[in-house]
Amino acid sequence: MALAASALVGGNAFGSREWLMGSVTPEARPAAVSRGGEGATALPSVPATETVLRSQPWWQEVTTLEGTGTGSTQPFEIGAEAIQWRVTATCETGDVAVAVAGQEETLVEGPCGKTDAGYGTDTGSTVVEVRADGPWRLQVEQQVDLPLVEPPTPAMQAPGTVTAATGEFYRLDQRETGRVTIYRLEDGSHAVRLDDFFVTPNVDLEIRLSPLEAPQSTAEFMSAPSVWVAPLDVTAGSMNFAVPPDVDPGQYRSVVIWCPLIDSAYAAASLTRAS
Amino acid sequence: MTAAPATLVPPGPRRPEIVVRGQRIPVVLPRRGDPRLKLSAVIMTLHVLGQTVLDFKVSIAQILVSIVAGALIEATVTYRRQHQLVWPASGILTGSGVAFILRASGTDHGDWWSLIGIGFFVVAVALSLAFKHLVRPGGRHLFNPSNVGLVWALLVIGPSQVFPQYLWWGPNAWGVAFAYAVILVGALWILRPLRMLPMAASFLVPFAVLIGVLAATGHRFVAIWHDGPIAGLSYWWTIAWSPELLVFVFFMISDPQTAPRSPLGRMAYGTLTALVAAGLTSFQPTEFGIKLAILSSLTVSCALVPLIERLTAAPARPARPVRPGQAQGWARALRRPSVAAAVIIALAAPLNTAVLAGNDQVMLIERGLTGEANAQ
Numbered sequence: 001m002a003l004a005a006s007a008l009v010g011g012n013a014f015g016s017r018e019w020l021m022g023s024v025t026p027e028a029r030p031a032a033v034s035r036g037g038e039g040a041t042a043l044p045s046v047p048a049t050e051t052v053l054r055s056q057p058w059w060q061e062v063t064t065l066e067g068t069g070t071g072s073t074q075p076f077e078i079g080a081e082a083i084q085w086r087v088t089a090t091c092e093t094g095d096v097a098v099a100v101a102g103q104e105e106t107l108v109e110g111p112c113g114k115t116d117a118g119y120g121t122d123t124g125s126t127v128v129e130v131r132a133d134g135p136w137r138l139q140v141e142q143q144v145d146l147p148l149v150e151p152p153t154p155a156m157q158a159p160g161t162v163t164a165a166t167g168e169f170y171r172l173d174q175r176e177t178g179r180v181t182i183y184r185l186e187d188g189s190h191a192v193r194l195d196d197f198f199v200t201p202n203v204d205l206e207i208r209l210s211p212l213e214a215p216q217s218t219a220e221f222m223s224a225p226s227v228w229v230a231p232l233d234v235t236a237g238s239m240n241f242a243v244p245p246d247v248d249p250g251q252y253r254s255v256v257i258w259c260p261l262i263d264s265a266y267a268a269a270s271l272t273r274a275s
Numbered sequence: 276m277t278a279a280p281a282t283l284v285p286p287g288p289r290r291p292e293i294v295v296r297g298q299r300i301p302v303v304l305p306r307r308g309d310p311r312l313k314l315s316a317v318i319m320t321l322h323v324l325g326q327t328v329l330d331f332k333v334s335i336a337q338i339l340v341s342i343v344a345g346a347l348i349e350a351t352v353t354y355r356r357q358h359q360l361v362w363p364a365s366g367i368l369t370g371s372g373v374a375f376i377l378r379a380s381g382t383d384h385g386d387w388w389s390l391i392g393i394g395f396f397v398v399a400v401a402l403s404l405a406f407k408h409l410v411r412p413g414g415r416h417l418f419n420p421s422n423v424g425l426v427w428a429l430l431v432i433g434p435s436q437v438f439p440q441y442l443w444w445g446p447n448a449w450g451v452a453f454a455y456a457v458i459l460v461g462a463l464w465i466l467r468p469l470r471m472l473p474m475a476a477s478f479l480v481p482f483a484v485l486i487g488v489l490a491a492t493g494h495r496f497v498a499i500w501h502d503g504p505i506a507g508l509s510y511w512w513t514i515a516w517s518p519e520l521l522v523f524v525f526f527m528i529s530d531p532q533t534a535p536r537s538p539l540g541r542m543a544y545g546t547l548t549a550l551v552a553a554g555l556t557s558f559q560p561t562e563f564g565i566k567l568a569i570l571s572s573l574t575v576s577c578a579l580v581p582l583i584e585r586l587t588a589a590p591a592r593p594a595r596p597v598r599p600g601q602a603q604g605w606a607r608a609l610r611r612p613s614v615a616a617a618v619i620i621a622l623a624a625p626l627n628t629a630v631l632a633g634n635d636q637v638m639l640i641e642r643g644l645t646g647e648a649n650a651q
Contacts, residue, residue, distance in 0.1 A: 010427065012634070
């Protein structure tokens with residue numbers, strides 16, 4: 001009987017093996033569809049795809065609240081998937097204090113311009129109470145490890161926009177998947193889009209452009225001057241990034257995911273110019 | 276009167292023994308010609324290479340604990356059965372073999388004394404020896420102990436906690452070349468006296484051909500150590516000529532205790548193992564699945580050894596005519612616990628291996644997409 005039972009577990013019948021031994025596959029959850037805040041309304045909404053992938057935890061805007069003096073805010077929703085959330089307070093005169101309604105402990109307290117962000121972990125509908133001497137502004141963000149699946153920006157789809165270059169990521173020091181597209185937008189600026197992207201999570205990763213056609217190692221990448229494009233705070237999904245106005249992607253031949261903390265090139269993509 | 280002198284008999288070689296509380300317990304030490312000592316020497320050499328130049332993700336502590344666990348279990352069982360202390364060569368080999376193939380998630384090469392997942396190693400060794408001593412349908416053990424223990428442990432504990440040694444033995448070309456040399460010289464040293472070389476060839480030739488067919492027809496697999504799918508010539512070379520596969524062929528399939536006794540039977544057994552291994556491999560998209568396909572193939576063919584022996588033995592007398600109701604013999608046999616256990620093992624190993632082909636977790640792990648939680 002024990003043997004037969006273990007045979008069933010060995011076949012993961014009814015999910016028994018994963019129930020007993022655990023799983024490294026996270027539960028499938030809907031990906032985030034925007035960075036929140038203004039970004040949530042700037043892009044057309046897309047259906048949230050279920051995914052088992054996880055990103056490096058990143059901060060998603062929840063809401064921005066404004067008011068004057070002492071009072072309670074409108075309720076805002078901290079998602080069930082949030083690891084934690086934070087509130088940053090700005091004010092013009094005097095002191096400011098912020099606490100979750102019904103709790104004595106303050107999240108933020110101090111003179112205007114000298115307060116740190118306050119952190120909470122409760123999820124669901126939340127109201128905070130603010131005590132201030134004048135006008136105040138609260139920015140609320142939640143930290144999630146969901147992949148971010150953004151649609152291309154309207155500018156990327158505009159009639160005058162052209163695809164400048166494309167590439168497929170390959171491995172350097174870490175695992176990766178995905179494609180990169182560089183757009184030349186109608187107004188002459190450039191934008192980068194990553195599609196179906198994944199790289200081994202870490203903090204403070206960067207997207208950089210390299211003059212090398214296909215760097216094969218961190219040392220080779222470091223042998224040529226590269227240029228910073230954008231921070232890669234989300235490490236899984238499909239995302240858009242603006243290229244700094246002083247950077248001309250036409251001068252570069254590859255995109256590299258770079259970790260400045262440990263001087264490691266995680267992944268790279270050779271760029272193929274669009275004809 | 277003088278007593279007649281006692282006849283002097285030259286004393287024979289005294290068998291060693293120990294005395295515990297006045298009780299004499301014979302001690303049986305290993306013979307110099309025991310092929311298991313040779314096998315131990317080869318596997319230990321490969322262990323040393325794994326620790327030094329091949330970046331095996333197993334610690335010295337995991338290896339030692341596995342060997343000690345195998346030795347203790349085997350010595351205890353033998354003592355209870357025979358009331359003598361027998362050098363536990365088989366238990367040591369089982370422990371060493373388990374540690375050679377089993378890997379516990381989270382163990383990095385160079386963590387010499389890591390005890391991560393040590394319970395899984397002990398469980399795999401205990402399972403191996405439990406199957407050896409408890410599943411004996413014909414009065415002798417049917418399954419190769421370390422093989423069946425590894426298959427069961429890998430399937431039951433699962434890919435989130437354990438995985439088999441990679442088919443690829445790392446980027447150190449000199450180290451891998453030396454390992455190939457150790458394996459091939461060891462194979463000649465051990466298998467030639469046992470007349471097992473034709474059996475090894477009967478596995479390798481059809482397996483290489485069938486894996487070649489799979490490679491030519493577009494089969495591919497993913498592995499954590501490789502960027503992107505492995506296809507074509509790499510698929511063929513990595514699977515059919517992996518040092519890991521050669522260890523399986525030369526030092527696991529070739530166990531004379533579980534292989535058929537006749538030369539023809541051994542050839543059939545080698546070929547059958549190759550066919551089952553290639554068949555199970557054909558729909559595995561991951562290295563984890565392919566390794567289990569190869570290991571499970573031996574579990575299946577070991578279960579069929581009694582049938583192979585019956586079919587390949589020279590008929591000593593005319594076969595008895597089948598009597599009505601003879602089929603009931605099968606049902607009767609299945610009621611015997613060890614036969615039922617053997618059937619469960621022989622069916623569950625390949626079926627559960629086949630099910631792995633659709634396991635998303637294994638695919639995610641092999642593609643390296645579980646981030647920091649990666650099990651390999």
